[in-house]
Amino acid sequence: MPDPSLPPGSVAAASPETARLLAFDTSTERMAVALAAPHGAWTADEAGGAQASAALLPTVQALLARAGLVLAEVDAIAFGRGPGAFTGLRTSCAVAQGLAFGIGCPVLPVDSLLIVAEDARVQLAPEAAEFEVDVAMDARMDEVYAERWRWADGRWHELVAPALYTLEAFAAMAAGSGGVVAGSAIAAFGERLGLAPGRAVVAAEHDRPAALLRLARAAWAAGEGVDAALALPLYLRDKVALTTREREAVRAAKDAAEASR
Structure with a gap:
């Protein structure tokens, strides 16, 4: 078990190659x-959504058993902090915090949209020196969680911070980049995203757990571990559901828009 008084990146901390890192993300389905x-x-890579709260700990235990490890041997716990589904973020943060407190190790917060960017990079251009991507994830209610990232100098750089966008606002934001667009919003909204013709897209992730693990190793190498008390979610939406009247208003607006075409 690591010495909790020593931050990652210190002389006594394990190297990225030897560190025992546990990572999980429950921000999506x-x-x-x-x-x-x-x-x-x-x-x-398992079913998430509503099942994540019950399935996460058994899955963690199964992986530890396959590796021949016990939880106390883990050096740090990486978790997807969001943005994403409200319940999923609470699950990820609560489990990361509870486990890290229990064994006295740091946590590594990972941007959940960056996982999508990393997966897209490895799918399309793993050897490229530079790679730019707009991540757009379906946030329901005709909105998307979006962020812009650029890979350069062997690491990721945030160009546009994560935010919640209407479809029209995302189209305007995305028009400012000629890079790839990746994420679940592509399949969810299709042409309604308003992407320029011929824009390269990555609609489906290939290996989300592997992308998460690469980011966890990079975060450990960069000394980004923090105290378990700081395992906090990144919420971009205070309101997680519409009232019946609001749903009816949205439906009426959609019907009006269709009728005007």
Whole structure:
């Protein structure tokens, strides 16, 4: 077990190659869980959403068993902090905080949209020195969680901070970049995203747990571990559901828009 008084990146901390890192993200309809150790890496890509709260801990225990490790041997716990589904973020943060407090290790907050960007980079241009991507994830209610990232100098740089956009606002934001667009919003909204013709897209992730694990290792190497008390979610929406009257108003607006075409 690591010495909790020593931050990651200190002389006594394990290197990225030898660190035992547990990572998970439950911000989407898929639950990504990964474990790295000096003798290998193990991942799980399971159904998430409402099932994540019940399935996350058993999946963690299963990966530890496959690796021949116990939780107390983990050096740090990486978690998807969001943005994403309200219940999923609460699950990820609460489990990360509880486990980290229990074994006295730091946590590594990971931007959940950056996981999508990293997966898209490896799908399309793993050897490229530079890669720019607008991540757009379906946030329901005709909105998207979006962020812009650029890969350069062997690491990710945030160009546009994560925010909640209407479809029209996202189209305006995305028009400012000629990079790739990646994320679940592509399949959810299609042409309604308003992307320029011929814009390269990555509609589906290939290996979310592996992308998460790469980011966890990078965060550990950069000394980004923080105290378990700081395992906090990134919420971009205070309101998670519409009232019946609001849903009717949205439906009426959609019908009016269709009739005007």
